[in-house]
Amino acid sequence: MDLQLTGRVVLVTGGSDGLGAALVRTLVAEGARVAFCGRDEARLHAVAEQVIGGPGEAFGRVADVRDPQALAGFVTAATDRFGAVHALVNNAGASSTGPFEKHADEVWQADLDLKLYAAIRACRLVLPLLREAGGGAIVNSLAIGARAPGAGSTPTSVTRAAGLALTKALSKEFGPDGVRVNAVLVGLVRSGQWERAAAREKIAVEDLYHRMGHNSDIPLGRVGRAEEFADLVAFLVSARAAYLTGTAINFDGGLSPVA
Template identity: 55%
Template sequence: MDLGLKDKVAIVTGGSQGIGKAAALRLAQEGAAVVVAARGRERLDQVAEEIRALGGRVAAVQADVSRAGDCAQLVTAALGAFGRLDILVNNAGTSATGAFETVSDEAWQADFELKLFAAIRLARLAIPHMRQQGGGRIVNVTNIGAKQPRAKSTPTTVTRAAGLAFTKALSKEFAPENILVNTVCIGLVRAGQHEKKAAQAGIPVEELYARMAGDIPLGRVGHAEEAANVIAFLASQAASYVTGTSINIDGGTSAVL
């Protein structure tokens, strides 16, 4: 299926590893020019080289999107590199969880800045340029805990739940301008943090994944590429009648739609 992404321009935050990297590669494979952003330069450059090896167009921008100034610089860099902006994938964020009474004000604020305010600021900056192109796509990466929080899951589940509300509000406001806004809610997906956990426990990472898969109806932990496929679909012409929705990418784990 041709997703109609040729010559579109996408920003992907948290694009140096995991789901962000996979999404950037997938969008590039579909013909989009991709601006990848992350805090670490070395991994960013590696992703950029992988995209170039595919024949794709890419710009790597070192940015901490929890800072308003870096968000502005990122959008300016995207426009400078490719002259337009059609797609924004708000993916930056880490899993920050703990017992409620142990989470400080500083930790709460940092999580809101990285996961919610970064998406707010980048959308506010991107929407005028999407409007100039006659429309655009915003995909916010959240998680299934936003819908069904467990104990000791703050601040992440709270900031991600705010991301769901943000998604729905934007989708209603900007649908008349053909700016479609959706979210993907991620479950357990293979990631570097799990590899570190396995190493610390002194067990093979596949053994860890097998243990983690016990409560997943599909019986396995997901791959970043599977999330990337859904993100690319939502960013594409194939999803031209989809806005204001959330899609669980969790192997059937969540008890709610």
């Protein structure tokens, strides 16, 4: 199926590792022009090199999405390079969980800054550009805890629930402008953070994934793959998903108790 992404400009935050890096590779393979950001310059360069020679093109920029000026600079660099924006994927974020009583205000604020306020600011920056382009798409990468929070899941579950509300509100407000806003709720998926966790535990990463897949009651019996996440998001930002907005899709192998 042709996703009709050739020449479309897509911005991806948190694009230097894991799910974001997989998405950059998939979008370029589909012919899109991709601007992506992250905090690690070496990882940005590595992803950019991986897509050289693809049907599309990509460039990475060092930017901490928690910094409003850095985020604005990223969006400006993307428009200077490509001349337009057709889609935004808010993917930056890392899990922060633990006992509620151990989280000081600083922990909550850091999580909100990284996952919620960064997405709010990115949407605010990009919405005028999407209107200029005649419409477009925003995808917020969230987590299944947004719908089904468990014990010890704060602050991430609360921040992600706010992101879910943001998704629905913006879909209602900007639908008349032809801007679609959807979310992907991620469960357990292979990523760089789990590779680093395996290294800290001094075990093979495949052993960790096997343990996670069989000890987490995932109906499909395995953790997801970053490439599978990328396929879903690429579809959501494409013209093939033209009648989808205001929805949140569980990407979790059936793990969440809430559909």
